[in-house]
Amino acid sequence: MAAVLIRPMASLRHTRRGRLRLLVMQVLMLSLFLTLFARLWYLQVFTGEEYQAKAAEQSVRDVVVQPVRGLIVDAMGRSLVTNRTSWVVSIDRTVLNKLDDHDRKALLRKVARTVKEPYDEVTARLLLCGTEKAVSGTCWNGSPFQPIPVAEDVPQVIAVQISEQPEEFPGVIARAETVRSYPSPFGINAAGIIGYLSPVTGDELEEAERTEDQSLNGASVVGRAGLEKSYDRWLRGVPGATKVAVDSMGRVLGDTASVAAQPGATLVTSIDAKVQSVVEKQLHTTIVNARKTFDPVTRRNYVADSGAVVVMDARTGGVIAMASQPTYDPEVWVGGITTKELTAITSEESGLPLVSRATQGQFAPGSTWKPLMTIGALNNGYSTDTRLNCSGGLQVGNRWFKNYQSASYGSIDFAKALELSCDTFFYRIGLNYWNKFGSDPEDVKAKDPLITVAKQFGFGRKTGLDIPGEADGRIADRAWKLSYWNAMKAKYCKIDAQNTTGKRDFLHVYAREFCLEGNRYRATDAVNYSIGQGDTTVTPIQLARAYAALSNGGTLYAPRIAKAVVSPDGTLIKKIKPVVQGKVKSTAAAMKYVDDALLGTAKTGTLAWKFGGFPLDEVPIRGKTGTAEVYGKQSTSWIATYTEDYVVVMMLTQAGTGSGTSGPAVRAIWESLYGITGEEVDRDRAAIPGVTPPKKLPQFFDDGSIMPPPGVGR
């Protein structure tokens, strides 16, 4: 207790010096606070007016910060689409408007000279859309308070030059923006899959405003085709905003606050860049070779003006590769397309490269149709024991329908008919059904098993592929004939009525017949239909998924290119699962029969001469070739093949027979899919190691790197 008693006293004595120091501190604090007060008075009262004037002069402006668009990667995580930096020079209209006429023109001339753009182009881009003289496509769609870009992809040196001389270039801003970049792994193009971007339109902006969609602004770019369009919502990201303080001349004083932009999500696709590259090269080579090949029918070289290849995962409907020719370089859209470039890719002479033949090209399927017809027949009265005469020709009504090259093989079964691609065999089936169910040519509701089966295989409507612009194709049935006649009869009846001199050329004969009875579904229509000729058309993607159904036992998938959406930090946002659209109504025995029969095509049938030495025992390829005749043009060449893993469909317009033209290319694609060299099969050396497409997604790491799915080497 003693210590307790004494301690405060001791402490009191020894703190005398400390107390003095505390007093010093007190005086010091007081002086500091008096200083603050004095300074406050100085700022607010003594020089207050000066600051009030400055406050009145400055204002805040919102500047949109565009988000970085999401990546598109293939199933192995290879980038198909990324972003790169582009220096953009913009001009602030509010500053421009404060200059007098002479200074404004001088400034714009100087800018045009510096960025090496025509003066007229610069001024045209500064006009607001909807104002006088504004040219749509060139004019500015965004906010008038937002700096308007007048030149993109400016060299950095020039951008720096502009940034560093604000007094020389008042209101001119140079900054880095991100634009699309196409790394092209293995040299791929994939333009038809990826699509492209273009600036937002006024209507889209209004719509976004109405629905309170924050992701769009006047300077946004929007996906216009392909994956860029269908997954735009995910890829787009959300713009940020920076508030900048500006003085009365619009000079930026500094940033006051900013909301960071949220980058778009990464889209993982089922595409395999390696397969895509093989497919594109083969398609290209095939076209080049076809154009060097003499066509004995038309007595000139093949035109081979377009073509498409689809490689599909037979088990899921996932698209592994898809190529179309002609194609274009997606880079032309980056930073705005010029009128010249746009004409170049939209003109007839260019072959309309924007039309993706794989999904938008519609052609008669030819003999690739026959396996599907076989399924229809086997489930509707015919049996695997059925034998029909494969004669050299068949009289139907007043027309003689020839077999291909008028060959005659006697009485054969379905398997042989498919292997030999016998036309007259299938004519007899089509004719039989027509006689049995639909001999009244005006009965629109007449039953037709061959039409029904085509519908079950998904023809005549969009496949539901996840990129826009797909064509429907067409099943030329009775209903279609009637509606087509209703739509066209006025035109043809007029042509016929004007033919007072009795001309007998094709057009006038056709016009007369069409006008009188174009609605009638005749036996000849049924016969033509049975071998995939006539008015029935399909797209390569439709045929590919129908053949996938042959491979997987009858399940019809809506094909998918996208597999998943992954956030920029690598977490899975959404998995895109295979979508089952329907099931082919067939006995398993019939499916099995056709499956077995199609083995013959590569072994001993129409493809055999191109598949010599191919290890068919290890990789049993089923397939069917087709050569569809097109009036006034060279024939369309088709090959549709599949295994239990993949479907490969190849189509070339004006290129002769399927096997002759496309056989080597299809073989090369199969060789790469299974790692085949000569007769050796090495599944580990396949384009997709292990052959089957990876089920897992690529691995995303924190540092932004993307690696193949676990367990798969590149």
Added chain:
Amino acid sequence: MTLLAPARARELGVDRSRMDWVLVLATGAILVIGTLLVWSSTSTNEALTGGNETAYLRKQLVNIVIGLCLGVGVLLTDRRWVRIMAPVVYAGSVVGLLLVLAIGTTINGSRSWLMIGGLSVQPAEFAKLAVVVGMALLVAERLESSRRRTLGTLEVVLMLVIAGVPAVLILLQPDLGTMLVLTATIVGVLAAAGTPRRWLVALAAAGFATAVVVVTTGVLKAYQVNRFMAFTNPDLDPRGAGYNTTQARIAIGNGGLFGQGLFDGSQTRSGFVPEQHTDFVFTVAGEELGLVGAGILITLFAVLLWRALLIARQADDTFGRIAAAGIACWFGFQTFQNIGMCLGIMPVTGVPLPLVSYGGSSMFASLMAIGLLLNIQLRSTTRVAKRLPSPRLLGDR
């Protein structure tokens, strides 16, 4: 405190009549004004609040409530427990500072924040309190056990070590503002602890020499020096600190004698001043409350410091005296640094205005410090002796 039942209060040796109500009222007034300022500066800042005008008001009120609980907790803690807890607080903040360097989040160029389950904590704020109590405890322990009256070399060195560890960690972040405040606080504690004058002079000389070396030998990059000096010439860093200091001056100057009225400041509404709800919150007072309102705020701080130094002078034990003086130095210099920065007479460095700036860590540490001041004052006997001679004077406890 009304929170305390009289019986319980007696038990703890707390006499409500001895409570420093001037200090409590000054603190309360600063808290009320500060909350309004934070609310005003954030209500129109959609980028910050996402459109909810009262978002930051609510968050700050939560901070204050938590801070008050912590402060009352410190106030009610027995003196012995305060001394037992001091090393824990110190160790905790050193660990916090180490964690910040290891896994901290970088905001505005310095690695000062620690994210704990969605909550961001700034250990440097607690470090100031920790250094004060740590140094005070050391001196108290040494002097009381040895019954010596003056500090020897060993004590001074030990104090410098205690202060030096957090200081170095803060310098590594780098957080120059907190470093300045901490240095002033350390000097204050050393002085109050009775460090011999020759030591103070030597330390001042060493500090000055270090500053000269740092600036001249390029330890600090040119842009860092420019940033530091931008308050004298905004053109040194026109888009960074220069912009801040200019805008702060314009906002304050725009306030005039009576201000534009709370929630009516044009500069504040438009959001010209960056970080206006945190480091530059005084500019809101300047613009919206004018010379009169901002002057009242400065006066309230002066009152708070006056009471703190009074408590230091009246404290009857070494720990209380040194701790109270340390807190006064900390608050005093930090307030001067912060308001001086807004007024353009101090460099632009990120230190919050105690009890006013938005933010949890600063609020918690400040209210704990106020709680400690009241604790020291409540348990000091000197003041009671003056007012009311009592047999308790010489310790009948």
